[in-house]
Amino acid sequence: MNNTEELAKKIAQAMDALPRMVAEEAVEYSRTRFSEKAFNGVPWKPVSPRYHPRRGTLMVRSGKLLNSVRVARVTPRKVVIAAGNSKVPYAQVHNEGFSGSVVVKAHSRRTKGGKTVRVKSHNRQMRIPRRQFMGNCPELGKRLKEVSEQLFKSMIK
Template sequence: MNLRELEAYLSSLPGKVMGDTAEIVAETATEYFKETFRKKAFNGNPWAPAKTAKRRGSLLIDSGAMLNSIRPLVITPHRVVIAAGNQKVTYARTHNEGYDGEVQVPAHTRRTKKGSTSVKAHTRMAHIIQRQFMGDSEELNDRIKGRVVDYIKNLTNE
């Protein structure tokens, strides 16, 4: 049974089952994305190592804000959206998808030993390697399918 057949089967079931199924999908996806973040690999592909290794800790985990920002955004019987990032974590998409391009550096004051100097606004080239932790995944689809099938089996056995 593929995902389309499973979706067609689930749509024939009552509304409560569809709502519960959406909750199962959201919970499973959130757990999976947080797990891939901790494993430093997505869909079996490990992340590229950093140019200079950190002394301690994980590659993308400094404060834990990005990991903790992974959450279900929309849960309806026909749609589940998992999001990462918020007002404080604006960089989640950049790390997940990677980035090559110019970055604006605003004007600022640089402190030195002899005082301070003004730095004009300018651009800088940035190359941020993709370290994906969210997206479409066969492993995730298999987990969701397994949990939904188990849920339906439990309903039919009661």
């Protein structure tokens, strides 16, 4: 095999490996947002002391949302990462924010005295600030470029 064929083979191998590598880097970037509490260098809005978690940190109490960030699809031309599932239906709301009315279904509530009371169905206004943890951004683009360059440099050596 001559040098040109060898180089073409190495480039083809790098191109095959690139989408999976990009997907893994994008998932890692998204998961790291939870510990850095920022997206693209912009800090998340702090939580009100009224709602501060008794355990865990902002947006990580059980770890379900963080652990739901995953690679959804990888093709040679497209990489899709996703978050949320049937146990984490609130992923999109936290990533994009929400302001509006929601229906609270009828339910039972236990009072401080231990008495159970019935709560009627009602509407409630909610305002959840955007705390983005995934999506395209310049910071991620820079990381993906660096990873891609490292991959090609290592394959061509």
